[in-house]
Amino acid sequence: MTDIATIRAHRPGPRAWARLVAAEATMVARDTSGLIIPFGLPLLILVMNGMSVQDEAEATGIPIFERYVIPVALTIVIAVIGVVNMPSFLAYYRRTQVLRRLAVTPANPGMILAAQVIVGMIQSAVGIAIGVAAAMLFFDVGLPEHLGTALAVLGLAALAMYAVGMFVAAVAPSGNAAVAIGLTLFFLFGASGGMFGPTDNLPEPVAAVGEALPFGAAVQAVGAAWAGGEQNLAHLLALAAAIVVSAAISVKAFRWD
Amino acid sequence: MPAIEVRGLRKRYGDTLAVDDVSLSVETGEIYGVLGRNGAGKTTTVETIAGLRRPDGGTVRVLGLDPLRDRNRLRQVLGVQLQEAELHSALTVRELMRLYRSFYREGADPEELIERVGLTEQRRTRFEALSGGQAQRLNIALALLGLPRAVILDELTTGLDPDARRQMWAMVEGLRDDGVTVVLVSHHMEEVERLCDRLALLDRGRVVAVDSPAGLVSRAGLEQVVRFRTVEPFDTAVLDRVEEVRSVRVVDGRTVVTGSGNLLHAVSAALVRADVVALDTRFDQATLEDAFLALTGSAFDGGE
Structure with missing residues (x-):
């Protein structure tokens, strides 16, 4: 006969967290096509720009490579992982009822969201390390003038991208829809934020909006840290606002089934 | 005390009354069938028992616990197999078993359970590459990982071939032998007749009759x-x-x-x-x- 008193609650401990993070890492690593853009595209941008802008940089005395190209490449890494890849996993987990399945175990489906963010952070760190290493090796670029600031700004920008990703996962009904919405946001943010060339070339209103969005704000803030310039508070506030607004909507709109 | 007790359960989705008035009393160690047409309220009833849905009215006690208020305690001792729920597609049988095992304080040995459900040869196979029968066997194994005292099985053998279906039935009978209380939602008459000690007939969100399969036949x-x-x-x-x-x-x-x-x-x-x-x-x-x-x-x- 059942004795209720013997039934004790047990929240999943460090071992469960480790297994879940490992499970998400395995899912990400085995999704080969999802690795190409965050790791490949930034390298491609570094190489293409590295061959074309170096003379220009010397001629004008402005370190375009440090000011724009590297920041754009690194921002692409965190934006693709946060805004496109992560939500596609989460929407897929909801659609196939993986989240519901977890909800009937002692684990909380929220753990899977946290595990995806942790894996996304690790993946971003790897992507950033590859990008920076390539820039240093092939294009004679040094470490950022303000290394600590650059890392902090990248971390803040990554959080902003994951928050936007959570928003995408909250509103997308399927994994496919998540990729579509995520890619649309990625290109909107990117195009207005300097992904296809320095924002000086954009119409002023577009550039202004782009700088207020996470991609443009991240590019400006990382660029400033790299070139040793001062941080513009507006860009940091834009990133913080993206986190707060996206997180608030996600918490309200996220469906588990 | 019954293992599972539902009293006056009521659940509405928008304009649809999914469960009107359902009361069930499942004794410890019995296999209790929930039978009814699509839309009769079977799945809503068992999902409420599993704590996935909040009832609009009535009470539910599972092993003396409230599925919502005592969620963390109940999860340790209630195994649930959900209809149509999938798993991480790129993880292997063994990886999934170890992952789910880590959620429980006490539980079965994953390797042993893999063998018991006959998936030893598939233990390195990814979930997405399993056949319907293999995936279903994995689902059962996952529901049993925490050594549950009660198990809810929703559409256990839907989509399985007769051979795989009989293997499943043998496993469920094994659960009864171990003293585990089983709630079985089914469409399949032969399955219900063979496995269930008692069953509840649901129709339009209400319990029409509760009896043994033979008792229901003679009662009709x-x-x-x-x-x-x-x-x-x-x-x-x-x-x-x-x-x-x-x-x-x-x-x-x-x-x-x-x-x-x-x-x-x-x-x-x-x-x-x-x-x-x-x-x-x-x-x-x-x-x-x-x-x-x-x-x-x-x-x-x-x-x-």
Whole structure:
């Protein structure tokens, strides 16, 4: 006969967290096509720009490579992982009822969201390390003038991208829809934020909006840290606002089934 | 104390009343079937028992615990297999078993359980590459990882071939032998008849009847039918005095006798006494499906 008193609650401990993070890492690593853009595209941008802008940089005395190209490449890494890849996993987990399945175990489906963010952070760190290493090796670029600031700004920008990703996962009904919405946001943010060339070339209103969005704000803030310039508070506030607004909507709109 | 007790459960989705008034009492160690058509409220009922849905009215106790308020305690001792729920597609059987095992304080050995459900050869196979039967066996194994005292199985064998289905049935019977309480949601009459100690018939969000499968059949008051042929015509009056017989007709040289109780034996004995030789004797007994039709007054939709 059942004795209720013997039934004790047990929240999943460090071992469960480790297994879940490992499970998400395995899912990400085995999704080969999802690795190409965050790791490949930034390298491609570094190489293409590295061959074309170096003379220009010397001629004008402005370190375009440090000011724009590297920041754009690194921002692409965190934006693709946060805004496109992560939500596609989460929407897929909801659609196939993986989240519901977890909800009937002692684990909380929220753990899977946290595990995806942790894996996304690790993946971003790897992507950033590859990008920076390539820039240093092939294009004679040094470490950022303000290394600590650059890392902090990248971390803040990554959080902003994951928050936007959570928003995408909250509103997308399927994994496919998540990729579509995520890619649309990625290109909107990117195009207005300097992904296809320095924002000086954009119409002023577009550039202004782009700088207020996470991609443009991240590019400006990382660029400033790299070139040793001062941080513009507006860009940091834009990133913080993206986190707060996206997180608030996600918490309200996220469906588990 | 019953292992699972549901009283006056009510659940509405928008304008649809999914569960109107459902009360169930599942005893410890029994296999309890929940049977009904699509939309009868079966899945909503068991999902409320599992703590996935908040009832609009009524109470639910599982092993004495409230599925919502005592969620963290109940999760340790209640195993649930969900209809149509999938798993991480790129993880292997072994990876999934170890992952889910880590959620429980106490539990089964993943390798041993993999062997018990017959997935040893697939333990390095990714979930997305498993056949329907293999995936379902993995689902059962996951539901049993925490050594549960009660298990909810929703559409256990839907989509399985007969062979895989029989393997599943043997596993569920093994659970009963271990004293685990099982709630089985099913569409499949043969499955319910074979496995369930008792079952609840649901129709339009209400419990129509609760009984053993045989009890439901007799409760439906459906007649048994004995048909036979005789070489020579005989006086059917010899059957009139048999208590079990309700009617006797002769159609195209065949005698059709309806009645109840031990009809076949009673008719045979009466014929022997009257020296009538019966040929091609056929006996039809009402099935659970017939009982379902009679008790719910609607066609049973066994498909989908």
